[in-house]
Amino acid sequence: MTVAERRARFRLQLEARKKNRIAAKYDAAPYSHSDVNHYGDVSVIKNGWVSISMTDSRGAPVRHTMLEGFKGSERWGWTSVKSAVVPKKWWEEKLEKRKRGKSRNPLPPEELKERRMARVLKLGRGGVKRLRKMTPEQIAKRSLLVELEERSNTFLLPEPDDDSVIPDGFFDYRLFFGAINRKRHIHFFAGPTNSGKTWHAHNELAKGKRGIYLAPLRLLALEGQEELTRRGVSCSLLTGEEQDILPGATHTAATIEMLDPQREYDVAVIDEIQMLCDESRGHSWTRALFGVRAGKILLTGQTEVIPLVERLAEEANVTLEITHHKRLVPLEIAKKPIADDDLTEVPPGSAIVGFSRRMLHELRNRLHAGGRRAALIYGPLGPHVRRKEARRFREGKAHVLLATDAIGMGLNLPIQHLYFYSLKKFDGNDIRYLTNAEIRQIGGRAGRFSKNGDGSPGVVSVVGADISILEAAFAENAVKTDDYTAAWAGPTIEHLDTLSRLMGSDRLTDVLDFFTAHVSFSSSNLQMAKLGDIRKNARTVDAVGPSLSIDAKWQLACAPVSTGRDDLDEQQTYRLILEAVQNNQTIALDKACPPPVNENLLNLETWVKQLTLYIWTAFRFEKNFPERAAAEALRNTANHKIIQLLSSGKAVNLPEPVRSYSRIDYHSWEDDDEYWY
Incomplete structure (x- = not known):
């Protein structure tokens, strides 16, 4: 031997002597030593002993708290085996004590609760004394910091006495997206385009x-719903101001801001992914890319954004596959521009692009x-x-768009x-030339x-400008x-709720x-969104609705x-809407x-x-705004009158804007009303 x-x-x-x-x-x-295996567990059941199950409902090994006090074997204290053999009489005593509710811990319940809370808050040595000195607000803040540390790989939990000092950049933006894992x-x-x-x-x-199909515009969301319907798929429509929810629908076409990061999908489409780099709305695409809960994410966009998508895919912990598409019909640049004073050269079926409402109505x-x-x-x-x-x-009733x-x-x-x-536009800050x-x-x-089933090429030209600009682009x-x-990356309600509790x-x-x-x-792949209009609205919301929750304030700040x-x-x-929500009135x-008065x-x-x-507000605060149906009817009436004005041959003369500067010629901020939650 x-x-x-x-x-x-x-x-x-x-082991056999212990059990004897x-x-x-x-x-x-x-028992003899031959009845005990090398783990120290009884391998043969004899008279006066009983075998008890050590598995959960799925058959997986568990730690059995009922064996805590049995000292026959160390493995019987906290075991992970599937069964154990214990003296029958001892087991019956345990069950009787459990039935009578006899505490297994000699500490008073309040002190036991304090010790457990001190461990949860990671207060270290003397944690109970520290805990007793903390206010409820400090306990809530410490609990939140512990949660952040557990979710982050980089954030270090401050010492218990230093919770008031929160360093800049103390938690990672990605922590609040459950889809990351x-x-x-x-x-x-x-x-x-056209590929x-x-x-x-x-x-x-x-x-x-x-x-779900996530579109940049409400019109594109509607087209997405129609496309899926043509493919035999039941699809609902969800935008900030329109909800066409079909019973039993399996798919949804929505504007990208309407994404619910808590809902589960098999497939999600994020259209126009290059909008990640749009200063005013890019944070919504970043939120969708990091937050959508779908096993398969389909992106569409320009080829030039591929390197950024590759880097973001790595940060979002997802695999990436790329399919390249080529334009289906050729695109030609006109040989010469047309004169501004001779728009009769524009053939039927053409589109003229301008960058302000006034410009378009003058052309009309x-x-x-x-x-x-x-x-x-x-x-x-x-x-x-x-x-x-x-x-x-489309139907040819209008010659030019x-x-x-x-x-x-x-x-x-x-x-x-x-x-x-025009090749210039106002981007919210300055008048600038269009980028390539x-x-x-x-x-x-x-x-x-x-x-165009014949596949004839499209033609691009310019009015009254140098055609070489298009050739270069x-x-x-x-x-x-x-x-x-x-x-661009901005806050989600999860970020704001956490920070609100922390502050x-x-x-x-x-x-x-x-x-x-x-x-x-x-990394440098993300940058902080500026949220210009949302910040302006936030100041108004804080002033008119100071007692609203952070969730309600964020929703109202994102209003159109x-x-x-x-x-x-x-x-x-x-x-007026903010006052109604603040006072909980209709x-x-x-x-x-x-x-x-003047239509x-x-x-x-x-x-x-x-x-x-x-x-828009009635969809979110229904009790305060019960006349949504009436508002929709009035809006339809107003839209019908607008359609009659636009389709008539009458000239539409817009009054001069109330501004002290002339950049209205290229002003396009009004088009931002297209983009709302």
Whole structure:
């Protein structure tokens, strides 16, 4: 017998002696070393002993707290085996004590609770004394810090006495996305405009049992619903101001801000992924990429954004597959521009792109004076009006389409020739030239394959400007990957709720400032969103609704309200809505949205925006705004009057704006009304 064998035999003899001592105490049959296995557990059941299960409902080994006091074997104290053999009499005593409710811990319940809380809060040596000195607010804050430390790989928990000192960038932006730890796969359909990438994405989406299409515009969300319906899929529509929820629908087409990160999907489509780098709305695409709970994520977008998507996919802990698509029909640059004073050269089926409402209406008046009918698409027009105008153009009732850069987002229109009336736009800060990427995105709408079965090329030109600008924009490598270096990232309600509890404040402006100062990004692939209009609304919400929860304030700050100096009527409606929510009262529709006395185009558009704001809020605070159906009926009436004005041959003259500067010529902020939660 080897030394090891002798030692093993000696250990078994010791275990057998222990069990014999216990057997004598509880009148159980004695054991020899051959009845004990090398784990020290009884391997043969004898008289006076009983086998008990050590598994949960699934058959997995568990630690059996009932064996805590049994000292026959160390493994019997906290065991992970599937069964154990214990003296029957001892086991019956245990069950009787449990039945009588006799405590296994001699400490008073309150002190036991304090000790457990001190361990949870990681207060260290003397934790109970520290705990007794802490206020409820300090305990809540410490609990939140412990939670953050457990979720983060980089955040170090401060010492118990230093919780008031929170370092800048103390937690990672990605911590609050539960989808980060899930198994997900990205399939990126990359290519230029008119390459069929969205069509392929819709085909893949239709194959999923449960899916969502996330669009940048309400009109595109509607087109997504129609595309899935044509493929035999029941699909609901969900936007900030429209909800077409079909019973039993398996799929949803929504604007990207409407994503619920708690819902589960098999497939999700995120359209126009290059919008990650859009300063005003890019944070919504970042939130969707990091937060959507779908096993398969389909992206569509420009080829130049591939390097950034690759880096973000690595940060989001997902696998990535890329499919390249080529343009289905060729695109040509016109040999020469057309003159501004001779728009008769614009052939039927053409689109002219401008960057302000005034510019488009001046062009409409000139075309109508020359016997040409025009359809208009721009931001302040409601989705219903824009759909009607697009239909007039498709059916040939309008010879020319006049539109802002909203048509660059993938709207399927039969455009053969596209003309840039201006190559400058106001971006919210300054008047600037369009980037090469913007020119290609908008100009690529010419020659849409889905509408031109003959595959004839699209033609891009410019009005009264140097055609070489277009030639340079469409040249090879005109758009570089350096144009897409980082995605914009903003707060989610999970971020704000956590920070609000940490700060002990429900003041939204303070929480947003705290978010900007203390949230860190794991790399240079993300940058802090500026949230200009949301911050302006947040100040109004804090002033009018100080006692609202942080969740309610965040929702109201994201409302579709314009913050310009020409939008006083809309802002007055906004304040009345905030007061109603703050005081938990209802508000009469005619008080919140009084009808205009003079029904000209601008007044009707303003009224539609006021009614839209009321409807948007009614979806979220239904009890305070019970007249949603009436508001929708009034909005339909106003939209019908707008359609009649636009389809008539009468000239529409817009009054001069109340501004002290001339950049209105290229002003496009009003088109931002398209983009709301």
